[in-house]
Amino acid sequence: xxTVATFTVNGLPHEIAVEPHQLLIEVLREHLGLTGTxxxxxxxxxxxxxxxxxxxxxxxxxxxxxxVRDKSVLTIEGLAKEGLLHPLQQAFxxxxxxxxxxxTPGMILTGKALLDDNPDPTEHEVREALAGNICRCTGYVKIxxxxxxxxxxxxxxxx
Amino acid sequence: xxxxxxxxxxxxPSCVAEAVEMLVRYGEKARIxxxxxxxxxxxxxxxxxPDYLIAIGHLSELDFIEAEPNGTLRLGPLATHARLxxxxxxWQRFPMLATACNEVGTPQVRNMGTIGGNVCKAGPSQxxxxxxxxxxxxxxxxxPSGKRTVPxxxxxxGPFCTVLAQDELxxxxxxxxxxxxxxxxxxxxxxITATDETLAGAGVVVVLKEDGSFEDVRIGLGSVAPMxxxxxxAESLLRGTWPEAAQIAEAAQIASEEAEPRSRAAYRRRMxxxxxxxxxxxxxxxxxxxxxxxxx
Ligand SMILES: Cc1cc2nc3c(=O)[nH]c(=O)nc-3n(C[C@H](O)[C@H](O)[C@H](O)COP(=O)(O)OP(=O)(O)OC[C@H]3O[C@@H](n4cnc5c(N)ncnc54)[C@H](O)[C@@H]3O)c2cc1C
Ligand code: FES
Ligand code: FES
Numbered sequence: 381x382x383t384v385a386t387f388t389v390n391g392l393p394h395e396i397a398v399e400p401h402q403l404l405i406e407v408l409r410e411h412l413g414l415t416g417t418x419x420x421x422x423x424x425x426x427x428x429x430x431x432x433x434x435x436x437x438x439x440x441x442x443x444x445x446x447x448v449r450d451k452s453v454l455t456i457e458g459l460a461k462e463g464l465l466h467p468l469q470q471a472f473x474x475x476x477x478x479x480x481x482x483x484t485p486g487m488i489l490t491g492k493a494l495l496d497d498n499p500d501p502t503e504h505e506v507r508e509a510l511a512g513n514i515c516r517c518t519g520y521v522k523i524x525x526x527x528x529x530x531x532x533x534x535x536x537x538x539x
Numbered sequence: 540x541x542x543x544x545x546x547x548x549x550x551x552p553s554c555v556a557e558a559v560e561m562l563v564r565y566g567e568k569a570r571i572x573x574x575x576x577x578x579x580x581x582x583x584x585x586x587x588x589p590d591y592l593i594a595i596g597h598l599s600e601l602d603f604i605e606a607e608p609n610g611t612l613r614l615g616p617l618a619t620h621a622r623l624x625x626x627x628x629x630w631q632r633f634p635m636l637a638t639a640c641n642e643v644g645t646p647q648v649r650n651m652g653t654i655g656g657n658v659c660k661a662g663p664s665q666x667x668x669x670x671x672x673x674x675x676x677x678x679x680x681x682x683p684s685g686k687r688t689v690p691x692x693x694x695x696x697g698p699f700c701t702v703l704a705q706d707e708l709x710x711x712x713x714x715x716x717x718x719x720x721x722x723x724x725x726x727x728x729x730x731i732t733a734t735d736e737t738l739a740g741a742g743v744v745v746v747l748k749e750d751g752s753f754e755d756v757r758i759g760l761g762s763v764a765p766m767x768x769x770x771x772x773a774e775s776l777l778r779g780t781w782p783e784a785a786q787i788a789e790a791a792q793i794a795s796e797e798a799e800p801r802s803r804a805a806y807r808r809r810m811x812x813x814x815x816x817x818x819x820x821x822x823x824x825x826x827x828x829x830x831x832x833x834x835x
Contacts, residue, residue: 383549399546400547400548401545401549403543403579422583423580424576424647424648425733426733427647430647436650437650439576442580444579490647509646512644512645513645514733
């Protein structure tokens with residue numbers, strides 16, 4: 381039975397009729413057209429589908445849409461402000477932390493949750509925080525560098 | 540693998556009593572849904588195809604981390620691994636539990652997965668059961684005929700099997716306080732995979748007497764038997780003695796014989812020996828050091 385519910389995605393309320401068995405990733409990609417959230421393993425291993433639920437990294441492939449009613453969901457599309465990239469997005473571009481790009485939305489969102497919580501992380505803390513996001517391309521070094529660089533920009537008040 | 544779920548009805552009970560009523564009404568067709576990190580995967584793989592999902596995630600009566608003045612820790616089944624790992628109450632009283640929760644899966648899985656789901660899943664390689672077994676935790680269950688309490692080491696009956704009746708819910712995990720002059724740790728080794736599933740884990744609790752002898756020692760083993768088990772023969776070799784390195788090594792050897800690993804058996808056994816030896820030795824030293832500190 382379809383339920384009409386309000387989902388707050390990237391700050392905007394959306395009223396959508398969802399079936400209880402629909403996953404958050406289906407609703408984001410198919411109903412809202414937010415294809416920035418990637419789907420890969422579907423079983424919680426890779427982190428490509430990571431979104432922030434009330435600021436916390438969670439896996440959209442293992443979340444029922446019903447679970448996030450009344451919560452605030454942030455996807456990669458919600459990061460840039462008025463055409464200006466978020467410091468993390470800019471740093472990923474600047475540091476070559478993107479190759480195929482499939483892991484990037486999840487990496488950046490996980491990185492954002494880390495920096496919101498801990499503005500001045502050590503390299504080790506960055507690696508620990510990103511341990512649930514797998515990258516097949518970059519070898520991680522540039523990703524870690526990008527997160528550390530973005531942290532510095534954000535500490536100086538950038539965006 | 541973009542797998543969709545089969546349709547089901549999503550039920551949101553307003554309290555535990557109503558959740559139990561739903562379990563009674565829908566029987567085998569219903570499943571409790573907590574963090575979903577396990578259940579959604581089983582449903583995608585069609586290993587479990589429920590007609591009714593009873594969501595409990597919103598029930599605040601199941602979501603708590605509380606310490607009593609006597610040191611007892613009470614955990615709601617909905618406490619997530621991330622919150623337990625970060626909780627000062629847990630860190631101060633039972634750092635070994637925080638360690639084990641921090642070892643579960645990935646940060647995202649720890650943000651979503653609950654300790655209730657972890658014990659109810661009862662997989663042999665689950666990380667919290669060996670710790671809860673060595674801490675002599677008790678599970679509080681509620682069903683149609685009321686409450687009952689089951690010691691953690693009697694909860695699991697085999698791989699993915701527990702004494703939980705189909706119409707029962709875990710409503711609390713109670714961890715009794717440790718006596719003075721005690722310490723515990725969780726030691727583990729993982730497979731090298733995306734999520735580093737545990738290959739062998741040992742929860743070790745040591746309690747010393749004032750004279751430095753072992754008043755008590757409890758060893759919980761995970762991932763090396765159909766369920767988390769106590770290495771009771773190893774424990775009894777140490778209890779009441781002043782063990783030196785050779786005797787601890789012998790107990791660790793016995794613990795490895797008590798393990799019943801199915802795959803990679805020789806390696807897992809060897810690792811049990813290493814983990815138990817390290818755990819007991821380190822805890823003995825740690826308590827002795829803090830006794831010395833206190834005596835000064
Ligand atoms: C990528 C990945 C890595 C993982 N790594 C680890 C790991 O390293 N170590 C580890 O231990 N686990 C691991 N897990 C397994 C899982 O995340 C944990 O077991 C988690 O704690 C399950 O909790 P949940 O709330 O998500 O459970 P759910 O999926 O909601 O439920 C699991 C089972 O428990 C039942 N249940 C849940 N709560 C209750 C309750 N209160 N009363 C009665 N029944 C209940 C459900 O009906 C279901 O059968 C991993 C999972 C994933 C996806
Ligand atoms: S697609 Fe969700 S974790 Fe891989
Ligand atoms: S850039 Fe290709 S997976 Fe990370």
